[in-house]
Amino acid sequence: MPKEDKAAAPHSRGVAFVSEEAAMDRAVRLGARSWVSARPNPPVGCVVLDENGQAVGEGRHIRPGEPHAEVVALNQAGSRAPKSTLVVTLEPCNHHGRTPPCSERILKSGVRRVVYATKDSNPTAEGGATFLRHHGVDVQHTPHEGADRLNAPHLTWCGKGRPHVIAKWAQTQEGHMCPPPNHDRWITGIASRREVHRLRGRVDAILTGLGTVRADDCRLDPRLYPRRQTPLVAVASRNESIPRDTNIRKNAKLTRLTSPTPEEQLSSLAQLGVQVVLLEAGPTLLHAYWQAGLVDEAWVFVGPVGMPNGSGKSPIPDPKERLRLHAQGSATSFGPDHLYRLPIESN
Ligand SMILES: NC(=O)c1ccc[n+]([C@@H]2O[C@H](COP(=O)([O-])OP(=O)(O)OC[C@H]3O[C@@H](n4cnc5c(N)ncnc54)[C@H](OP(=O)(O)O)[C@@H]3O)[C@@H](O)[C@H]2O)c1
CATH class of the missing domain: 3.40.430.10 (Dihydrofolate Reductase, subunit A)
Structure with missing residues (x-):
């Protein structure tokens, strides 16, 4: 593998099959590394699995203004993104902030299924799941204790002000x-x-x-x-x-x-x-x-x-x-x- 490809490879690439649960655990660990740096944004982690369940991309949102975790993971997946399953710790955003909506990017990439752990209660960003379902993507909400813990400050800030x-x-x-x-x-x-x-x-x-x-x-x-x-x-x-x-x-x-x-x-x-x-x-x-x-x-x-x-x-x-x-x-x-x-x- 050329050096630059190796640097971009997801941690779990090469594993024959990664279950959605294991991918979510990995996404939570990735997000946890951004717990401080992403603020005031949520510390999101994401893993993309191809049709065979192999990890082909992963990413985290490092700091405000930089790409969201979904975009980093999809960029890494490249041509393997179509028909993939995207596993992410927080419902994908649906608004134009400092970066364009992740929901649109997911749709454009041809992702077949999205699994997210925590529903976003931020009134300006929520609605990604509805948007994607409306456009024919199979969207699954699978709560995860680690993701809830990761997102707790974001939910307090957005939900309780x-x-x-x-x-x-x-x-x-x-x-x-x-x-x-x-x-x-x-x-x-x-x-x-x-x-x-x-x-x-x-x-x-x-x-x-x-x-x-x-x-x-x-x-x-x-x-x-x-x-x-x-x-x-x-x-x-x-x-x-x-x-x-x-x-x-x-x-x-x-x-x-x-x-x-x-x-x-x-x-x-x-x-x-x-x-x-x-x-x-x-x-x-x-x-x-x-x-x-x-x-x-x-x-x-x-x-x-x-x-x-x-x-x-x-x-x-x-x-x-x-x-x-x-x-x-x-x-x-x-x-x-x-x-x-x-x-x-x-x-
Ligand atoms: N075990 C631990 O983890 C731990 C941690 C910290 C301290 N301590 C111990 O706790 C003891 C000190 O206790 P403490 O109760 O006096 O300290 P504290 O709770 O840290 O401070 C009390 C002061 O907070 C001020 N305050 C401001 N807003 C308040 C509000 N809305 N309601 C109530 N108070 C408010 C009050 O002063 P004003 O009336 O001037 O506003 C009050 O006298 C020490 O022995 C210390 O070693 C133990």
Whole structure:
């Protein structure tokens, strides 16, 4: 194979047969690589299978203004696109934005079948599935948990008109967020903290309350993952300014949110272009967001040590039980700690 063809070949080319399910798994993995760079667009991944079920093209949408995943994959498929099946993580767009509609390009390429995982709720882009069906393409909506997770921030932003809120906190075995006085302030270990820094580097903003700034003198930056993007740090404080001599002031991008309610605070962040916010607050601000129904995902780190005299009750005292009752979500270990990632029904 000539060098340039080799570079353009899909990862899965040469595999005798790729099922649509396996192709969707691959498309989700491709899209996940664009989770940060594609913003404010959704991080879409796509795989094209020829009539024999062989992968002949794949792609992802890397950044705004660049071709959408479907176009990258179809370009790679070239003359093998006619009669193919296009497997994509999000319903193909149907509008002229910075690039022409994917729905038209799919139709022109002679694709026979389209399988998509998440329906697009963006009022300006939706309708690709209807357009393609209307023009005789076999269109199948096959939900996929990984794709839903990938698209969650896009759906919150378009469907609810506000930033997607990931609330992260640590808690003790007893479900408390604050260790007893005179105890080490860390509930979890270094492996969990590294994972938090990785997450910080993947969001647009980190939000905390003044109580945490005062108690912990934290910096809330992704310094253990310095090559990631530097997020805005927002401190919610209605009454007092951010104290001068605090570590949080070392952040290159820092803002104070003075609006009284979580709804208004999120709307201020949206005006600053924030689509994904990581809420890393103490119990007061966290419960305010929880009660307002403004938490979309919870990342709950549970430390290994019992601390009976802790305080600050967690909104999810028993995340293991919640995971058992709601199948969606996951549990992972970081050293001796456990991380529970739980999607939450929000407003
Ligand atoms: N386990 C964990 O993951 C974790 C994480 C962070 C902190 N902590 C611990 O939590 C403790 C601090 O807790 P905290 O509850 O004082 O901190 P916090 O929730 O981070 O901050 C509370 C402050 O947020 C401000 N605020 C702004 N908008 C608000 C709203 N809509 N509703 C409620 N409050 C609002 C309030 O100040 P104004 O009235 O001036 O607006 C309030 O005093 C420390 O011990 C810290 O170590 C634990």
